[in-house]
Amino acid sequence: MSRRTKKAARTPGAARPTVTVCRGCCCGTPAKVPHLDHEAQLTDLRTQLTGVAMVRRTDCLDACERANVIVIQPSAEGRKAGGRPVWLGQVNDPGAAADITTWVKNGGPGLAEAPDILDLYTFSPSRRVRHELED
Numbered sequence: 001m002s003r004r005t006k007k008a009a010r011t012p013g014a015a016r017p018t019v020t021v022c023r024g025c026c027c028g029t030p031a032k033v034p035h036l037d038h039e040a041q042l043t044d045l046r047t048q049l050t051g052v053a054m055v056r057r058t059d060c061l062d063a064c065e066r067a068n069v070i071v072i073q074p075s076a077e078g079r080k081a082g083g084r085p086v087w088l089g090q091v092n093d094p095g096a097a098a099d100i101t102t103w104v105k106n107g108g109p110g111l112a113e114a115p116d117i118l119d120l121y122t123f124s125p126s127r128r129v130r131h132e133l134e135d
Contacts, residue, residue, distance in 0.1 A: 017053040017108035022069040024060030048101040074109035083110020088121040
């Protein structure tokens, strides 16, 4: 068995999309984004995506200037269809979280078109940052 196969076999929910929510030094803090209930946003994503996607919290995605950052990684099927992780920054509006939820419920990257409004939040992080998340 190859290293990659072993890693995939151990990852629970690998067949589903993964939603990574930054909640470190800048993202998720009232000092940086004061008008948002950060814990409510995370709880809402987890509640709405139960059984659909794995939602995980991380300390820092190293894109602090774009707080709050959320990364949508495709499911295994979405990746086979050409989907790649989508980085979303300044997700500080409840409507944006709702659009993310709808998109992921419809299949997410590679399987469903993202709502046009999410283009406003999409950005491309440095290669180093992308590589660290995908490992």
